[in-house]
Each structure stands twice: as structure tokens, then as C-alpha cells.
Amino acid sequence: MNASRDSFIQYLQFEKRFSNHTVLAYSTDLSQFYDYLQATYKITELRDISHTLVRSWIVSMMEAKISARSINRKVTTLKTFYKYLLRQNIVKENPMLKVQSPKMSKRLPVFVEKDKMNQLLDNQESFEEDPDKLRNKLIIELFYATGMRLSELINLKQGSIDLSKGQLKVLGKRNKERIIPFGPELGREIKAWLDSKKEEEPELLFTGKSGKKLSEKLVYTIVKKYLSGVTTIDKKSPHVLRHTFATHMLNNGADLNAIKELLGHANLSATQIYTHNTVEKLKNIHKQAHPKA
Numbered sequence: 001m002n003a004s005r006d007s008f009i010q011y012l013q014f015e016k017r018f019s020n021h022t023v024l025a026y027s028t029d030l031s032q033f034y035d036y037l038q039a040t041y042k043i044t045e046l047r048d049i050s051h052t053l054v055r056s057w058i059v060s061m062m063e064a065k066i067s068a069r070s071i072n073r074k075v076t077t078l079k080t081f082y083k084y085l086l087r088q089n090i091v092k093e094n095p096m097l098k099v100q101s102p103k104m105s106k107r108l109p110v111f112v113e114k115d116k117m118n119q120l121l122d123n124q125e126s127f128e129e130d131p132d133k134l135r136n137k138l139i140i141e142l143f144y145a146t147g148m149r150l151s152e153l154i155n156l157k158q159g160s161i162d163l164s165k166g167q168l169k170v171l172g173k174r175n176k177e178r179i180i181p182f183g184p185e186l187g188r189e190i191k192a193w194l195d196s197k198k199e200e201e202p203e204l205l206f207t208g209k210s211g212k213k214l215s216e217k218l219v220y221t222i223v224k225k226y227l228s229g230v231t232t233i234d235k236k237s238p239h240v241l242r243h244t245f246a247t248h249m250l251n252n253g254a255d256l257n258a259i260k261e262l263l264g265h266a267n268l269s270a271t272q273i274y275t276h277n278t279v280e281k282l283k284n285i286h287k288q289a290h291p292k293a
Contacts, residue, residue, distance in 0.1 A: 001046055005030050008084050017175045019151060029077035033057060046091055051098035054078065058102065068102040075101045108276050109243035114251075116230040117144060117244065126229060135206065136222050138193050143223065143238050146170075146180045147245035147263050150220070150238040154213050156205045158194065163187050172264035180262055246274045 009027050012018045018026070036057050037043040043053070061071050078096055085091045120126055121141065127133035142153055152170040160169040167181045193205075206214045220237060227236035242263070249259050260271040 001034055001044060004046060004085060004090055005034070005081075007088075008081055011084060019173060021151065022173075025073070026077050026080070029074045030081060033074070033078065036060065046085065049095055051095040054095055054099050058099070062102065069107075072101045075099065109247065109273055110233055110235050110240055111244040111247040112227065112231050112233065112240065114248055117248075120226060120230045126226065134193050134196055136226070138189050139206070139219060139222055140226055140241070141186055141189050143241035144245055145182050145186045147242050147249075147259075148180065149173075149242065149264075150216055153238070154204075154206065154216065154219060157203055158205050159203070161190060161205065163191060170264070173266075176264065178261065178264050243274075246271070250274050 005027075008030075009023060012023050012026055037049065037053065040056070040060075041053060043049065058071060058075065061074070075096075078099075082091065082094045082096045086094055121137075121144070127137045130136055139153065142148060142156075146168070148156075148170050149172065152172060156168070156170060162168065166183065166187055167179050169177055169179055171177055190205075202211060204213050208214050208218070223238050223241065224236040227233075227240070233240070246259050246263060249262075250256065256268065256271055256275070259274065260268055263271060265271050
């Protein structure tokens with residue numbers, strides 16, 4: 001089983017060109033599945049795996065209070081894995097055809113209110129005591145103004161930014177490039193940062209003290225620190241700023257298809273989750289304003 005798993009992971013890395021984060025998630029899911037089969041049923045051969053055994057793994061995860069979202073991701077991993085095995089003629093049957101994913105309750109994307117973002121970014125004192133204030137403020141600005149992903153930000157190259165045109169180019173999932181426009185205010189922030197580090201001229205926009213790209217953990221810590229000063233939402237991550245970008249764009253009249261392109265979503269259904277936030281906002285306005293509400 002391990003040889004098939006290893007060849008599948010290489011396929012994801014080198015042919016599908018999945019991100020390191022995604023590849024690690026797939027690898028971890030398969031390792032957990034294999035460990036369960038070996039510990040519970042002493043199974044070590046792919047041909048001995050049936051849909052009944054896959055279902056028992058799902059039940060065991062549900063009993064362990066693992067979220068439906070996490071379980072669904074693991075089921076997706078197995079479905080992708082078995083499609084690969086069938087194409088490679090490693091197995092003859094697909095047990096995943098008889099497996100259903102647990103139902104998930106729809107979870108609205110968490111975002112920061114517009115006035116809170118203005119409070120953070122318009123108040124220079126928020127960053128004044130920070131020795132890395134130029135860098136950290138620009139990191140927050142980039143997430144909020146462009147909706148880019150964490151991996152896209154830490155890999156953003158100086159040469160991918162065109163200040164004269166007010167646009168930048170990011171490399172998204174599956175190595176798909178996209179152009180994102182930005183306004184003059186962000187342009188000034190980027191220029192100020194570039195001017196402050198002209199002598200270094202590294203390839204990446206942001207680098208650590210070692211000259212290498214910033215770690216995801218550091219960027220996450222920066223975002224959490226500054227969002228904690230203006231909002232009480234539980235999750236304070238770069239992805240929340242991505243949600244905030246999309247929600248604020250939609251609330252201000254942006255076309256859903258345009259937001260899809262800016263976010264780099266493969267299909268519109270992934271972007272439509274933001275319409276739920278807009279509907280909730282309309283409900284609140286109606287409740288507050290209508291005399292019979």
C-alpha cells in the first residue's frame with residue numbers, strides 16, 4: 001500500500017502541481033487511513049479494502065468528534081486516490097462509489113467589519129511602536145486590498161508588481177497566474193517599502209533576516225496581532241482578511257464573477273458563499289429599519 005501512496009503523492013506534486021500544503025494534507029489523510037486499517041483490521045493490501053471499511057473509518061472519526069468538514073476532506077482524498085489507482089490499473093474496483101460524505105452545516109465566512117478595518121488601517125498609531133511597521137502594515141494592506149492567499153503573499157516577487165499600472169501578478173493554486181489591480185494608496189505603501197530596502201534588492205517582496213521568504217507562522221502571527229486590536233472574532237488569520245476583501249467588495253456592488261477572478265477560484269460555487277453574508281446584512285438592515293420587522 002505504501003508504494004501506491006508514494007507514487008500518488010509524487011503524481012500530485014509533479015504532475016498535478018498541487019501546493020506543498022495540499023500535498024501534505026493528502027499524505028497525512030492517507031497515512032491516517034492506512035494506520036486505521038492496520039490497527040483495526042490488520043489490512044495491508046489495497047485489494048482487501050471495501051466500502052464497508054471506509055465507512056467504518058468515517059464512523060470512527062465521527063465518534064471521535066472530528067468535524068464534518070475535516071472528514072469530508074479526508075473522503076475527498078480517498079476519492080482522488082482511488083481515481084488515480086484505477087487509471088494506473090492498480091485496483092479494479094472503486095469502493096468510494098458506495099461511500100457518502102457526512103452532511104455539513106453551512107458555515108458563513110468570518111470577516112472583519114468595514115469600520116474595524118478602517119480603524120486599523122487609518123490609525124497610524126496602531127503600527128508606530130512596531131520596529132517592522134512598514135512591512136507589517138503592508139502585509140495587512142495587501143491581504144485586505146487584493147484578497148490574495150497566504151502562500152501567494154509570501155511568494156510574491158518584486159518583479160511581479162507594476163506600480164505604474166497599479167497591478168500585481170500572483171501564482172495561485174495549480175500554478176495558475178492571475179492579475180490583481182490595486183489602488184494608489186496601496187501603491188504608495190509598496191513604494192515606501194521598496195525604497196526602505198533598496199540596498200538589499202531580494203527577488204521576493206518580503207524576506208526574513210536570513211534572506212529567505214517569510215514563514216507562514218510569522219505572517220499568521222502578524223495578522224493575528226493587529227486584528228486582535230480591533231475585533232473580537234475568534235479566528236484572526238490571513239484567510240479572514242481574504243474573506244473580508246470578498247465580502248466588502250460584494251457589499252459595495254462588485255460583480256460576483258469579477259470577485260471569482262480576483263480570488264482565483266476555479267468555479268463560481270466557491271465564490272457564492274460570500275452572497276450569504278450579503279443576505280445576512282440585508283436581513284439585519286430590514287429588521288432594524290422596517291416598522292413591522
